[in-house]
Amino acid sequence: MIRFLFILISFVTFGGQAQADVRCIQAYLAETAFDPGPVDGLWGAKTAAALEGFIAQTGIEIEGGEDRSNSDQICAVFSADTDGNLQALGKYRSYPVAIDTDLLAEIDPTYFDFSGFDLYQGPDYACRFATYTTWVTRSDTYRSASGVVEIIDGRLVFGRHTYTIGDNPIANESYLQDLSNLAILATGQIVGRTPYFWDYTHQGRVARRPHDVVLSFRYEPGFRFPDGRSILRIPELSPDGGEFHGTVELSGCREL
Amino acid sequence: MKRREFLAASGATLALAGYPVHGFTQSSVDGRVVVIILEGGMDGLTAVPPVGDPDLFRQRRNLTASNALEINPFFAIHPSLKHFGAMLSRNEAAIVHATAMPYTRRSHFEGQNVVENGTPEPFSQATGWLGRAMDLAGIAGRAMALDTPLIIRGATGIDNFYPASIVGSSTPEASLLATLENMHQGEDAEIFATIRNNAPQVAELPRVRDPEGLALAAGRALSLSDGPRVAVIRIPEFDTHANQGADAGPHARLLEVVDQTIETLRIELGNTWQDTIVLTATEFGRTVRVNGSDGTDHGFGSVSLLAGGLINTATVLARWPGLAQRDLFESRDLMATLDFRAVCAACVEAAFGLDHDEVAEKVFFARDIDPIRALLFG
Numbered sequence: 001m002i003r004f005l006f007i008l009i010s011f012v013t014f015g016g017q018a019q020a021d022v023r024c025i026q027a028y029l030a031e032t033a034f035d036p037g038p039v040d041g042l043w044g045a046k047t048a049a050a051l052e053g054f055i056a057q058t059g060i061e062i063e064g065g066e067d068r069s070n071s072d073q074i075c076a077v078f079s080a081d082t083d084g085n086l087q088a089l090g091k092y093r094s095y096p097v098a099i100d101t102d103l104l105a106e107i108d109p110t111y112f113d114f115s116g117f118d119l120y121q122g123p124d125y126a127c128r129f130a131t132y133t134t135w136v137t138r139s140d141t142y143r144s145a146s147g148v149v150e151i152i153d154g155r156l157v158f159g160r161h162t163y164t165i166g167d168n169p170i171a172n173e174s175y176l177q178d179l180s181n182l183a184i185l186a187t188g189q190i191v192g193r194t195p196y197f198w199d200y201t202h203q204g205r206v207a208r209r210p211h212d213v214v215l216s217f218r219y220e221p222g223f224r225f226p227d228g229r230s231i232l233r234i235p236e237l238s239p240d241g242g243e244f245h246g247t248v249e250l251s252g253c254r255e256l
Numbered sequence: 257m258k259r260r261e262f263l264a265a266s267g268a269t270l271a272l273a274g275y276p277v278h279g280f281t282q283s284s285v286d287g288r289v290v291v292i293i294l295e296g297g298m299d300g301l302t303a304v305p306p307v308g309d310p311d312l313f314r315q316r317r318n319l320t321a322s323n324a325l326e327i328n329p330f331f332a333i334h335p336s337l338k339h340f341g342a343m344l345s346r347n348e349a350a351i352v353h354a355t356a357m358p359y360t361r362r363s364h365f366e367g368q369n370v371v372e373n374g375t376p377e378p379f380s381q382a383t384g385w386l387g388r389a390m391d392l393a394g395i396a397g398r399a400m401a402l403d404t405p406l407i408i409r410g411a412t413g414i415d416n417f418y419p420a421s422i423v424g425s426s427t428p429e430a431s432l433l434a435t436l437e438n439m440h441q442g443e444d445a446e447i448f449a450t451i452r453n454n455a456p457q458v459a460e461l462p463r464v465r466d467p468e469g470l471a472l473a474a475g476r477a478l479s480l481s482d483g484p485r486v487a488v489i490r491i492p493e494f495d496t497h498a499n500q501g502a503d504a505g506p507h508a509r510l511l512e513v514v515d516q517t518i519e520t521l522r523i524e525l526g527n528t529w530q531d532t533i534v535l536t537a538t539e540f541g542r543t544v545r546v547n548g549s550d551g552t553d554h555g556f557g558s559v560s561l562l563a564g565g566l567i568n569t570a571t572v573l574a575r576w577p578g579l580a581q582r583d584l585f586e587s588r589d590l591m592a593t594l595d596f597r598a599v600c601a602a603c604v605e606a607a608f609g610l611d612h613d614e615v616a617e618k619v620f621f622a623r624d625i626d627p628i629r630a631l632l633f634g
Binding site: 032033088091092093094095096097098099103104111 | 325328331341342570572573574628
């Protein structure tokens with residue numbers, strides 16, 4: 001045991017090359033949110049990571065570099081921080097948020113990455129729109145919503161003026177705005193995502209939260225933007241186990 | 257049980273303040289502040305589990321959601337917070353972890369008072385930190401609340417206004433009528449049955465007194481140019497001593513309420529969301545380890561969720577204390593390493609354009625509040 005301790009002490013003192021400069025850096029970082037591990041004068045992965053994190057967050061630049069080989073200079077910079085202004089910048093650590101896109105799609109039903117798509121580049125338009133819902137089980141079609149849709153930078157922004165819940169039409173609710181995330185491509189096709197809002201009540205409240213349904217929209221052949229009809233066809237939509245089709249028609253488009 | 261039923265009988269409240277008063281010097285600041293007070297003590301380690309800390313699962317495996325959403329290598333968020341997660345992804349939200357007011361006696365009454373009065377001493381102030389910040393910013397006003405919450409009381413007298421008839425309050429709830437019916441017999445029971453049958457079937461309607469309904473009203477009011485600048489929403493029931501749950505259960509449902517409350521604010525605020533900061537406040541966190549009844553007890557450090565367009569970069573701000581036994585406060589609680597007053601200060605500085613030193617001195621009566629506005633608001 002004694003021999004083991006002797007070997008260990010020898011290692012720390014000589015083999016591990018405990019350095020005053022490293023100890024100085026560690027003692028300084030120990031007072032920040034960047035934990036260098038034990039203040040032992042030994043350069044290890046924790047010390048390196050803490051120094052790197054501190055330098056990245058504070059944005060300081062140290063002549064000669066910010067790594068172990070320049071530890072004397074780094075120690076000098078830290079020692080010169082007698083009022084602690086630099087140290088205070090690292091008192092709390094900012095852990096940047098980086099959410100991967102798969103996760104985004106999971107947590108935000110309207111998330112859609114348009115970066116790979118060639119979006120419509122023409123002028124912006126405002127059009128009237130109407131949606132028609134057909135219940136398969138009841139075999140009837142009714143106008144379920146209408147309002148204004150704006151096409152801005154290729155993105156479709158729906159603002160609903162009327163909405164029908166069950167058999168009750170609800171009018172003049174100008175603030176019923178969809179949270180869809182749809183865009184027109186240069187080809188005229190529409191891509192994106194939208195939750196389906198079907199539970200508006202009077203006074204604009206959403207009685208139930210939007211269902212996180214991803215809709216597949218199909219471009220209706222023969223449509224010529226911006227004066228066409230039936231640009232959107234929702235072939236199947238059954239958020240609650242029911243079965244119905246929905247169609248969206250645009251008309252009266254004017255350039256913005 | 258549905259969330260709405262879960263909170264149907266609870267005392268969620270809303271107070272709006274800072275309605276412009278004619279003749280009072282107006283502040284030129286457009287910022288809005290919404291404080292969501294989570295009463296009972298939110299479990300910050302459940303809301304934002306530090307999945308990169310090896311002691312997390314050692315200490316509280318049964319309290320951590322199995323499907324938490326990882327937002328960076330060290331932290332995740334509870335899956336109930338999905339709208340908040342979407343805000344993080346859009347750089348409209350931030351998290352402050354291991355934070356608490358400098359108060360460690362674990363009493364709800366004292367702790368809630370401290371969170372509102374903005375000092376370490378319970379019942380030491382007749383005003384609240386947000387009210388004093390409004391005073392400093394020259395925001396006058398009228399509060400729309402039955403009783404003005406301490407947090408928004410300032411030196412400037414607040415004129416109270418609470419409408420006798422509020423939207424939704426006249427519609428009886430079916431469940432309440434059913435209860436009344438069951439409590440009576442014979443003809444009386446029939447009368448309540450008739451009322452129940454004739455009442456509009458709007459059980460799913462968000463009611464003004466549940467947090468989402470309050471957020472809807474608050475967001476809409478705050479979005480008006482002549483509307484209030486400040487809203488305070490209380491969400492009670494966070495005191496999960498028993499059967500707290502992990503993936504699901506009471507605490508998960510409460511986080512969903514918080515998530516929907518913030519999302520409703522975002523939707524209703526419209527463009528004003530860009531000038532808004534929403535922050536959650538709670539009187540204390542909860543014990544790190546599970547107790548004998550599958551819940552957690554009163555603790556110390558917790559988490560604060562921030563959201564709003566005033567945030568430019570999504571981040572988790574913390575001086576992580578660790579969850580090993582030796583790192584815990586009194587060997588049982590998450591240590592709070594960041595004074596929650598610094599978070600409050602940063603928010604009012606950003607929203608109302610106030611100077612840090614002035615806020616520290618005149619709002620919190622303390623010079624040693626760390627300036628963290630730049631870290632949170634860029």
